[in-house]
Amino acid sequence: MTFPQNHSNLLLIDDDENLTRLLTITAKSRGWRPAVADNALSGLSLLSEHIKAVVLDYQLPDAKGIDVLPKIRGKFPNVPVIMLTGHNDAETAVHALRAGADDYVTKPFDLEHLFTAIHESIKRRGQQIRSYKPQERQDGKQKNIAPPVLESNNPAMKALFARVEKVAGLDITLLLTGESGTGKTYLARKIHALSGRMKEPFIPVSCPALPSELLESELFGHEKGAFTGATAARKGRFEQASKGTIFLDEIGDLPHALQPKLLNILQDREFFRVGGSNILRTDARVIAATNADLRAKVMDRTFREDLFYRLNIVEIRMPSLGERSEDIPALTLKILSRIAAERGVGPWEIDDESLALMASESWPGNIRQLENFLERTTAFADGEALHQDLIQSALALRQGQRKAQPSSARAHAGAAKPMTLPELEKEQFMRAYRDCSGKRSSMAERLGISERTVYNRLARYGLK
Numbered sequence: 001m002t003f004p005q006n007h008s009n010l011l012l013i014d015d016d017e018n019l020t021r022l023l024t025i026t027a028k029s030r031g032w033r034p035a036v037a038d039n040a041l042s043g044l045s046l047l048s049e050h051i052k053a054v055v056l057d058y059q060l061p062d063a064k065g066i067d068v069l070p071k072i073r074g075k076f077p078n079v080p081v082i083m084l085t086g087h088n089d090a091e092t093a094v095h096a097l098r099a100g101a102d103d104y105v106t107k108p109f110d111l112e113h114l115f116t117a118i119h120e121s122i123k124r125r126g127q128q129i130r131s132y133k134p135q136e137r138q139d140g141k142q143k144n145i146a147p148p149v150l151e152s153n154n155p156a157m158k159a160l161f162a163r164v165e166k167v168a169g170l171d172i173t174l175l176l177t178g179e180s181g182t183g184k185t186y187l188a189r190k191i192h193a194l195s196g197r198m199k200e201p202f203i204p205v206s207c208p209a210l211p212s213e214l215l216e217s218e219l220f221g222h223e224k225g226a227f228t229g230a231t232a233a234r235k236g237r238f239e240q241a242s243k244g245t246i247f248l249d250e251i252g253d254l255p256h257a258l259q260p261k262l263l264n265i266l267q268d269r270e271f272f273r274v275g276g277s278n279i280l281r282t283d284a285r286v287i288a289a290t291n292a293d294l295r296a297k298v299m300d301r302t303f304r305e306d307l308f309y310r311l312n313i314v315e316i317r318m319p320s321l322g323e324r325s326e327d328i329p330a331l332t333l334k335i336l337s338r339i340a341a342e343r344g345v346g347p348w349e350i351d352d353e354s355l356a357l358m359a360s361e362s363w364p365g366n367i368r369q370l371e372n373f374l375e376r377t378t379a380f381a382d383g384e385a386l387h388q389d390l391i392q393s394a395l396a397l398r399q400g401q402r403k404a405q406p407s408s409a410r411a412h413a414g415a416a417k418p419m420t421l422p423e424l425e426k427e428q429f430m431r432a433y434r435d436c437s438g439k440r441s442s443m444a445e446r447l448g449i450s451e452r453t454v455y456n457r458l459a460r461y462g463l464k
Contacts, residue, residue: 007033007050008033008034008035008046008048008050008051009032009033009050009051009052009053010027010032010033010034010035010051010052010053010054010055010118011034011035011037011043011046011047011051011053011054011055012024012027012034012035012036012037012055013036013037013038013039013040013042013043013054013055013056013057013060013065013068014036014038014055014056014057014060014084015038015039015057015060015061015453015456015460016057017038017449017453018342018343020036020038021342021343021344022111022342023055023111023114024036025341025342025344026111026115027115030115035051038061038453038456039060039061039062039063039456040060040062040063040065040067040068041062041063043056043060043068044068044071044072044075047072047075047076047079049076051076051079052079052080052122053079053080053081053082053118053121053122054072054079054080054081054082055082055084055114055118056068056069056072056081056082056083056084056101057083057084058083058084058085058086058092058096059086059460061455061456061459061460065083065084065096066083066092066095066096066099069081069083069096069099069100069101070099070100073100078125080102080103080118080121080122080124080125081100081101081102081121082101082102082103082104082105082114082117082118082121083096083101083103083104083105084104084105084106084107084109085104085105085106085107086106086107092104097229097230097231098228098229100231102121102124102125102232103117103120103121103234105117106206106209106210110185110204112201112202112203112204113203113204116201116203116240120235120240124232124233124234150164150165150190151330152324152326152327153326153327153330154319154323154324154325154326154327156319156323156324157319157324157327160316160317160318160319163316164187164190164191164194164316165194167191167314167316168190168191168194168195169194169195169196171195171196171197171285172285172313172314173266173285173286173287173288173310173311173313173314174191174286174287174288174313174314174315174316175251175287175288175289175290175294175311175312175313175314175315175316176188176287176288176289176290176315176316176317176318177289177290177291177294177315177316177317177318178291178317178318178319178320179291179318179320179366180291180365180366180368181321181365181366181367181368181369182318182319182320182321182366182367183318183366183367184249184289184291184318185204185247185249185289186367187316187318188202188204188245188247188287188289189202189247191245191287192244192245192247192285192287195245195285197243197244197245197285200241200243200244200245201240201241201243201244201245202241202244202245202247203237203240203241203244203245203246203247203284204246204247204249205218205219205237205246205247205248205249206249206250207248207249207250207251207252207253207254208250208253211255212255212257212258213227215254215255215258216258216261216274217234217236217274218236218237219236219237219238219258219261219262220236220238220261220271220272220273220274221233221234221235221236221238221239221273221274221276222234222236222273222274222275222276223273223274223275223276225275226273226274226275226276227274227275230275233273236273238265238271238282238284239280239282241282241284242281242282242283242284243283243284244284244285245284245285245286245287246284246285246286246287247287247288247289248262248286248287248288248289249288249289250289250290250291250292251288251289251290251294251311252290252291252292252294252297252303253292254303256302256303256304259303259304259307260304260307262307263304263306263307263310265282265286266286266307266310266311267310269281269282269283286311288311294308294311294312295308320366321363321366321367321369321370322362322363322364325359325360326359328355328358328359328361328363328370329352329355329356329358329359331367331370332350332355332358332370332374333350333355335370335371335374336348336350336374336378336386339374339375339378345384346384347384348378348381348384348385348386349384349385349386350385350386350391351387351388353388354386354387354388354391357388357391357392357395358370358391358395361395373394376394376428377390377391377394379428379447380428428447429443429447429457432446432447433458433463438458438463440454440455440458
């Protein structure tokens with residue numbers, strides 16, 4: 001299936017309908033005219049002289065993206081190609097760069113990260129494209145941007161937000177701590193939006209997402225020929241974030257070999273690209289986050305003490321969702337609104353009794369678990385109303401699954417991260433596959449997707 005537009009200038013080749021719908025909405029809001037293809041053959045047919053950049057998934061139903069790259073290069077050698085690779089798949093990322101990709105983004109990714117990679121790749125190839133960020137007008141003049149409103153019904157969160165509003169404009173390094181899924185990335189974005197850097201880039205980096213040899217290039221960039229596959233010089237995230245904010249997520253997992261280099265940037269604002277000999281400077285503000293006990297890591301010598309004190313100028317601890325249950329109804333409404341916008345449907349309605357039920361639940365996976373629950377529940381809702389019986393059934397299913405685990409498994413699950421949206425989608429797809437005996441038409445009707453999408457998912461998961 002393809003969704004071309006006249007004179008499209010951005011080509012998205014990916015068979016994940018939810019992802020391409022979100023990317024299309026975001027691209028249009030930034031001034032792009034996107035075209036979408038869900039397989040390699042259709043994607044190649046949409047290539048034209050109007051296409052200024054291509055976002056290419058590594059795993060397509062009819063080919064691997066790495067095999068599609070040479071065909072794109074054969075038709076249009078100067079068009080930038082950004083490869084979407086699997087989470088933590090460093091080997092694939094290296095193969096993508098060696099095959100000629102201009103950049104790569106690992107799933108799940110931040111939208112700002114992807115569109116920054118697109119713009120940087122276009123700049124490196126000396127091209128120009130008229131596109132804009134959501135806060136800009138098409139004539140290039142900035143709109144007046146209202147600062148975000150930080151609200152909560154919980155007294156501890158109200159005090160936290162008051163503190164955030166004070167430190168946001170001080171331009172100092174911040175350390176956000178708290179359990180996984182409490183909203184540290186969200187808070188970092190709000191701090192950036194409240195600061196004097198609000199019109200500059202916000203660049204997130206996940207420290208555990210890549211091995212140290214790739215993470216170094218990701219953070220500091222590399223020169224041409226710095227390693228096999230480095231066919232062109234590439235800016236790192238600190239260069240991209242200069243004058244803006246760089247967010248270092250899970251800083252406790254930063255490899256020990258890179259800790260002195262980060263310390264040097266925090267002290268002197270200077271660094272070298274990988275393979276480079278010129279000193280570069282950055283004015284990026286650093287916000288770091290961790291769910292680990294950095295003080296314990298300092299004690300066992302896995303984290304440098306001097307780096308810890310450089311990062312911990314001001315520490316802001318995000319409470320768990322269990323500590324702020326008063327906020328669950330408002331969070332639920334916001335998450336439902338976001339899901340509706342991403343799927344291109346009307347907002348879901350939910351009654352007060354259902355919201356009260358959800359507020360009385362424990363959410364050990366915090367906001368991320370609440371998001372996953374609502375993603376799953378809305379996927380199988382009939383219509384746009386989440387009735388109390390639906391919420392009760394979904395909560396009962398969740399409780400039953402938790403009780404069904406052996407005690408040792410429950411202990412392990414409590415320590416593990418909540419399932420991601422792709423994992424939840426696969427779980428529901430596999431359940432439909434079993435219940436419908438693999439019949440595509442029945443699966444499509446049950447899941448509310450096209451038979452073509454069912455076929456693509458069968459191929460992706462290696463099912464007949």
